[in-house]
Amino acid sequence: MAEKGYGSLIGDGLWSNNQALVAMLGLCPLLAVTTTATNGLGMGLATTTVLVLSNATISLIRNLVRPEVRLPVFVLVIASFVTTVELTMQAAFYELYLVLGLFIPLIVTNCAIIGRAEAYASKARLDKAIVDGLAMGIGFSLVLMVLGGMRELLGQGTLFHQAELLLGEGARGFGLDLGPDFQGALLAILPPGAFIGLGFLIALKNIIDKRAARLKRAAAARRDLPEQDAAQPAPG
Template structure:
């Protein structure tokens, strides 16, 4: 069960690459690795908390009011995360801006609460939220890394905004462009980058499917030999 949930969240049913949910913040804030990681961690915490809470109250909420209740639960967790970021990662909080409270409207979170957490026990619901959040965060970080490297030639720039003064020297300068590559930094670059990631995933999925289809006759022959012996 947990292995299947991990595979679903990280690959087969990834919120960003397969379900194509939460694209507004994904495309808007992924101008750097740290921005993507910060929003990804916030979204993951909200997913885990809301899934766990929805699972706990699933027997006490009628179907007529379940969506408003789910939204209120999600909004409560988003408010907590927003206040924590305001207190401890203020510069990152300013950089992410309106996209922190907009986590409330992220269809991936509401969708998991409705499709999974409202029908499953606490442990599996929380784990599902964790894996979906990690899968979403990975896409944010990879896309942010691509745009940051292509646009500015740096990686982990501004890490101290998330990790504190200890990360002040984590930034890596790969090259120093005379003029920033604006296409990568601006929103059109995010669309192109996401399309590239989706294409890579589809190519890998096709190769895996072709390999599985090629191995299927061999498995049938082995099964027959085993049965006959």
């Protein structure tokens, strides 16, 4: 397998192969916990931590694991790190852990993590596996946070409400509040609102990608015109 460069790995994780907007993986936590930006960011950081640690471990043991048992071994590695993250959140971010609830242990079943382990980490060297896990995790976290922020702002009129659960007491006044008179859209904080919001994000990405492709083709055509003119014989 030809290994990608660091720039390509980062671009894939953040945009081109974003696990939420392109691969459509990890939709269970994506749609369930994104009622606020704080919840989305907390789940994203937990997922990113597991992605980086599991990618690194699987890259280190890739030559020691027989192909017949690779998937059970990968799941065991991921489950070990999920348990570590869960216990850490119980100790350090207990109130946020109560909010996220069952979805922390369910990171084990996140197809984005097992997918990166199988598709990339099991074939790549350590540094590339770590960069891949970090980029994919950050890309997934950004979608969680943006979707959570959209739903929270439209539904409750707040942004990063209860940020202190994740960032500490210093962030208690960090959030935005539109006031008690704000009439929010109930649909935004209900499950259908998550599907609609994700659909808008996917549509926006597709629009940006198509526009970028048109601009790239137009730039290439402008570069080709002088070469074509130079190749034509001079009149007379």
